[in-house]
Amino acid sequence: MDLIFLAELSVNGALTGLLYSLFAIGLVLVYKSSSVPNLAQGGLTMLGAYVVLAFSIQLGLPLWLAIPIAVVLMFFVGLGIERVALRRLAGRPIVMILMMTLGLDIFIRGSTLAVWGGTSRPMGLGISYDPFFLGPLLLSRVNMVGAAVSIALFIAFLFFFRSRLGIRLRAISDDYTASWSVGISVERGVGLSWALACVVAVATGVIWGEIQGVDQSLSLLLLKGLTVAVLGGLDSIIGAIVAGILLGVIENVGSAYLDPLVGGGSRELLVAIVLIVTVMVRPHGLFGRHDIERV
Amino acid sequence: MTSTADMDTTGDPILVLNSIEVLYDSVLLAIKGVSLEVPRGGMVALLGANGAGKSTTLKAISGLLKAERGKVSRGEITFDGQIIGDLLPQDRVKLGICHVIEGRRVFEHLTPDENLEAAAPISMSRQKIKSEKERIYEYFPRLAERKSAEAGYLSGGEQQMLAIGRALMTQPRLLMLDEPSLGLAPFLVAEIFDIIQKINREQGLSVLLVEQNAVAALRIVSQGYLIENGRVVMHDTAAALKANSDIQEFYLGGGEGKNFHEIKHYRRRKRWLT
Amino acid sequence: MFYRQAGIRHRSYVSENKLFPIPADRNILWFLLALGVLAPFLIDSLYLNSYILPWLIWSAAALGLNLVTGWAGQLHLGYAAVMAVGAYSAVHAARFGVPWEFALLIAGFSSALIGSVFAFAAMRVKGLYLALTTLAMQFVMDWVLSHVPAITGGSHASLQAPTFKLLGQPITSDAGLYYVAFGWCVLVTIFILNMRRTGLGRALVAVREKDYAAAILGVNSFYYKIIAFATSSFIGGISGAILVATFFFLASPEQFSVTVSIQVLAMVIVGGLASIIGSYFGVALILLMPGIANSLFTLLADFSGLQFSPETLAHIPNAVYGALIVIFLMVEPLGLGKIYSNIRDYLLVWPFDQIKK
Numbered sequence: 001m002d003l004i005f006l007a008e009l010s011v012n013g014a015l016t017g018l019l020y021s022l023f024a025i026g027l028v029l030v031y032k033s034s035s036v037p038n039l040a041q042g043g044l045t046m047l048g049a050y051v052v053l054a055f056s057i058q059l060g061l062p063l064w065l066a067i068p069i070a071v072v073l074m075f076f077v078g079l080g081i082e083r084v085a086l087r088r089l090a091g092r093p094i095v096m097i098l099m100m101t102l103g104l105d106i107f108i109r110g111s112t113l114a115v116w117g118g119t120s121r122p123m124g125l126g127i128s129y130d131p132f133f134l135g136p137l138l139l140s141r142v143n144m145v146g147a148a149v150s151i152a153l154f155i156a157f158l159f160f161f162r163s164r165l166g167i168r169l170r171a172i173s174d175d176y177t178a179s180w181s182v183g184i185s186v187e188r189g190v191g192l193s194w195a196l197a198c199v200v201a202v203a204t205g206v207i208w209g210e211i212q213g214v215d216q217s218l219s220l221l222l223l224k225g226l227t228v229a230v231l232g233g234l235d236s237i238i239g240a241i242v243a244g245i246l247l248g249v250i251e252n253v254g255s256a257y258l259d260p261l262v263g264g265g266s267r268e269l270l271v272a273i274v275l276i277v278t279v280m281v282r283p284h285g286l287f288g289r290h291d292i293e294r295v
Numbered sequence: 296m297t298s299t300a301d302m303d304t305t306g307d308p309i310l311v312l313n314s315i316e317v318l319y320d321s322v323l324l325a326i327k328g329v330s331l332e333v334p335r336g337g338m339v340a341l342l343g344a345n346g347a348g349k350s351t352t353l354k355a356i357s358g359l360l361k362a363e364r365g366k367v368s369r370g371e372i373t374f375d376g377q378i379i380g381d382l383l384p385q386d387r388v389k390l391g392i393c394h395v396i397e398g399r400r401v402f403e404h405l406t407p408d409e410n411l412e413a414a415a416p417i418s419m420s421r422q423k424i425k426s427e428k429e430r431i432y433e434y435f436p437r438l439a440e441r442k443s444a445e446a447g448y449l450s451g452g453e454q455q456m457l458a459i460g461r462a463l464m465t466q467p468r469l470l471m472l473d474e475p476s477l478g479l480a481p482f483l484v485a486e487i488f489d490i491i492q493k494i495n496r497e498q499g500l501s502v503l504l505v506e507q508n509a510v511a512a513l514r515i516v517s518q519g520y521l522i523e524n525g526r527v528v529m530h531d532t533a534a535a536l537k538a539n540s541d542i543q544e545f546y547l548g549g550g551e552g553k554n555f556h557e558i559k560h561y562r563r564r565k566r567w568l569t
Numbered sequence: 570m571f572y573r574q575a576g577i578r579h580r581s582y583v584s585e586n587k588l589f590p591i592p593a594d595r596n597i598l599w600f601l602l603a604l605g606v607l608a609p610f611l612i613d614s615l616y617l618n619s620y621i622l623p624w625l626i627w628s629a630a631a632l633g634l635n636l637v638t639g640w641a642g643q644l645h646l647g648y649a650a651v652m653a654v655g656a657y658s659a660v661h662a663a664r665f666g667v668p669w670e671f672a673l674l675i676a677g678f679s680s681a682l683i684g685s686v687f688a689f690a691a692m693r694v695k696g697l698y699l700a701l702t703t704l705a706m707q708f709v710m711d712w713v714l715s716h717v718p719a720i721t722g723g724s725h726a727s728l729q730a731p732t733f734k735l736l737g738q739p740i741t742s743d744a745g746l747y748y749v750a751f752g753w754c755v756l757v758t759i760f761i762l763n764m765r766r767t768g769l770g771r772a773l774v775a776v777r778e779k780d781y782a783a784a785i786l787g788v789n790s791f792y793y794k795i796i797a798f799a800t801s802s803f804i805g806g807i808s809g810a811i812l813v814a815t816f817f818f819l820a821s822p823e824q825f826s827v828t829v830s831i832q833v834l835a836m837v838i839v840g841g842l843a844s845i846i847g848s849y850f851g852v853a854l855i856l857l858m859p860g861i862a863n864s865l866f867t868l869l870a871d872f873s874g875l876q877f878s879p880e881t882l883a884h885i886p887n888a889v890y891g892a893l894i895v896i897f898l899m900v901e902p903l904g905l906g907k908i909y910s911n912i913r914d915y916l917l918v919w920p921f922d923q924i925k926k
Contacts, residue, residue, distance in 0.1 A: 037697050037700075037701075084899070085895055085898075085899065088899055088902070089898065089899075089902060090362070091362055091363075092902050094644070094696045094697055094700075095638065095644055095700075095838065095842070096838065096898055096902050098644070098697065098700055099834060099835060099838045099894060099898060100894070100895060100898045102831055102834075102835070102894070103835065103891050103892075103893075103894025103895040103898065104891065104895055105891070106831075106887060106888075106890055106891030106894065107888055107890075107891025107892050107894070107895055108891070109887065109891070110884050110885070110886075110887030110888030110889070110890065110891050111884075111888040111891075113880070113884040113887070114880075114881045114884035114885050114887075114888050115881070117878065117880040117881070118880060118884070164412060164415070164417075167405065167409050167412050167413045168413050170402070170404065170405055170409070170413075171402040171405060171409075171410070171413035173404075174402040174403055174404050174405065175400050175401075175402060175403075176362065177359060177362055177396060177400065178396060178400040178401070178402065179402075179413075180358075180359055180362060180384040180385065181357060181359060181384065181388075181393070181394045181395070181396050181400075181462075182388060182393065182413070182414035182461055182462060182464070182465050183384070183385045183387075183388025183389060183393075183414070183416065183465050184385065184413065184414075185383070185385040223704075223705075223708060226701065226704075227705075230698075230701060234697075235404075262716060263716065265712070265715075265716060268708060268711075268712055269708075269709065269712045269716075271708075272705040272706075272708035272709045272712070273705075273709065275701065275702070275704075275705040276690075276702055276705045276706065276709070279690070279693070279694055279698050279701060279702045279705075280690065280693055280694075280702070283693070283694050283698045289404045
């Protein structure tokens with residue numbers, strides 16, 4: 001296999017990987033500020049894309065208006081999720097919280113499809129499908145836009161978690177009771193993190209909807225996003241970016257070599273294996289925090 | 296038994312508990328009528344054995360009960376003339392009640408600096424945060440040395456200091472400490488208690504101290520309450536408590552070594568008191 | 570009320586440690602058992618085989634998962650994969666000519682073997698990370714099932730299960746199939762009931778509460794984690810095999826996909842962790858409610874004259890299923906089993922108020 005081909009696979013893989021990072025940021029945000037695994041991000045991403053479409057197609061608004069409206073709407077959806085579903089579960093065992101987010105995911109997916117139907121629709125951002133040539137490398141323009149959005153959000157959140165508000169959110173994720181004891185309103189903090197995750201979900205939904213159409217397959221990004229988040233460390237924004245690139249390259253290059261051997265479809269297998277290996281070898285991921293356990 | 300004659304009762308108290316009852320999970324009665332007062336600027340200790348209801352009393356005051364599905368089912372809590380029974384924990388902190396919870400629960404993945412910053416009220420300006428942090432580092436010079444290490448890796452004593460310092464960041468008028476001596480070496484206990492006393496004197500901060508280590512606690516407080524089985528069974532000045540032979544027998548580990556008959560006698564007397 | 574404790578005096582430890590120290594519990598159980606035996610004569614065979622039979626088999630499977638998640642406290646999001654191993658090995662064995670009795674045993678042991686692999690993940694990590702690893706293992710199994718034709722006959726193929734036979738007698742009647750499921754379910758229930766009061770049950774609970782504390786007390790937590798995973802997988806494997814043999818009649822990969830894993834976990838949690846009766850309730854709710862909700866919705870649409878697109882109607886069961894999970898976790902995170910025991914506790918002291926401690 002020649003070097004140019006390998007380079008092209010890697011660069012395109014990295015670009016796609018950054019789009020996984022975009023998804024993973026939604027998970028990391030919630031985990032970093034409440035220690036809750038957000039397994040509903042798949043459903044939220046789908047909902048975000050459908051809400052944008054509802055404004056742009058059904059109400060005929062231009063996209064530059066539909067997207068901000070969807071962002072605001074989803075922000076409140078996030079606040080609502082904390083208020084309705086998670087507030088009562090604070091302090092309960094992880095299995096219940098995990099199940100709650102899975103239940104939310106199923107509910108959001110089911111009701112989104114019940115309202116808008118399952119046929120695939122184009123997002124219609126108007127990004128040209130002509131390939132972009134970087135020297136001899138063939139790149140996708142949509143992926144490049146997505147990667148740029150991903151990096152922009154990454155930088156924004158990096159600063160956010162250094163701010164006073166961000167420190168408070170990190171404190172909440174460490175210890176709910178201690179946070180209450182010094183006057184941090186845990187509920188509002190957790191609500192904010194879900195609201196931000198929902199905003200990220202809109203961005204993810206728009207970009208991925210542009211790439212593959214808006215339908216229920218958007219929620220299947222969960223496995224890849226989860227793998228990226230775990231590989232990078234569940235509470236690390238930098239980790240999400242680095243791991244996204246890494247996973248994208250592994251997946252793209254690996255499947256190019258493996259697919260002919262196993263008859264296609266080796267991407268999911270590779271992702272699942274990366275997830276297993278990460279948890280077995282380095283559970284806290286590349287950049288994640290060590291949990292300090294006292295006997 | 297209780298002599299209030301020589302106690303400091305000048306001015307109105309900052310905190311008054313009027314026969315409160317606490318119910319966990321709507322079935323388990325953990326506190327059966329506790330009344331106590333903390334004088335403004337005073338130091339009061341709440342003593343008692345394991346499971347007597349000391350921590351629950353503090354949680355009732357700070358509002359942390361709700362995190363454990365408990366609630367105050369009877370009686371009222373008055374802070375600075377205001378009834379605070381229905382307020383959220385964060386609103387009580389705003390009023391000036393800060394609770395240093397048991398077991399030095401610092402934010403492990405944050406640095407001491409960030410721990411202090413997380414506790415600062417939202418309205419506090421940047422300069423004020425900076426000066427407050429410096430003030431706290433003055434009280435606890437050990438913390439200043441390690442202010443950018445991860446708090447989870449600090450030693451037990453340093454974590455306790457950080458927990459107290461973090462509470463001071465909230466600008467409290469009443470500081471409640473739950474077993475600050477837990478699991479610490481005696482010299483560290485002495486050091487921390489000295490600092491608490493110093494803060495009390497210099498800032499006029501009222502302190503409610505829950506302790507099992509009655510010897511150390513009675514050294515710094517002016518009066519103490521003894522709690523057993525969810526009820527206050529004794530209230531007196533620190534000096535009087537120290538001199539009380541029952542207290543010596545059961546909480547100070549001293550005494551002249553009573554025989555079993557007299558212990559039974561004490562138990563019977565206690566039933567009278569409750 | 571029905572559960573009077575008054576007048577029950579235990580005169581020996583043995584009698585106090587009986588499975589059901591309160592006679593009312595015992596009587597109710599005998600009644601339910603009789604009802605189970607007589608069910609084919611009482612219930613229309615259409616309902617019997619399309620609702621009661623899968624309910625019983627899924628209850629057995631859920632009890633198996635409850636063993637590892639509820640009692641031993643190990644999160645498991647790959648239970649369907651384990652059931653798939655059992656189902657496919659039993660079907661292959663039966664097609665090869667192995668009698669079904671042995672095919673079921675093969676199913677149990679091969680599942681226990683694969684299930685123990687999950688236990689190795691549990692040795693390294695716990696909680697959320699264990700859930701994610703088992704989830705990833707489930708995805709690997711999904712992939713294997715859809716990409717290895719030797720097992721499944723290809724991605725969209727399904728494998729016909731040979732006629733179910735016990736002791737050489739083919740079982741084809743509705744009542745016969747029902748009794749197979751009923752017998753298995755009773756067997757699993759008796760096993761779990763007794764496990765709770767043995768050393769194994771107590772060790773599992775110790776591992777759940779704090780594994781290193783258990784280790785300090787001399788409970789080998791690694792050993793018990795493997796036991797828990799292997800036993801639960803054994804139950805899951807046979808349940809999967811019986812499900813294919815008596816209900817689906819053919820095995821296909823989507824019967825054991827990741828959504829099924831989530832569904833079984835939902836059954837366990839909605840029912841209540843470490844609650845036997847709860848598992849039955851949870852399965853009933855998760856299995857039957859979406860269908861009932863859909864019929865209600867259709868009925869409502871007919872009455873109100875509103876038109877719903879077929880697509881809407883197709884997705885409503887899913888939305889209801891998700892909503893059920895969310896609502897139950899909101900209302901009673903400890904599940905239906907806890908609601909049951911609250912009612913029971915209330916009746917125990919009726920007409921008095923709650924016991925004050």
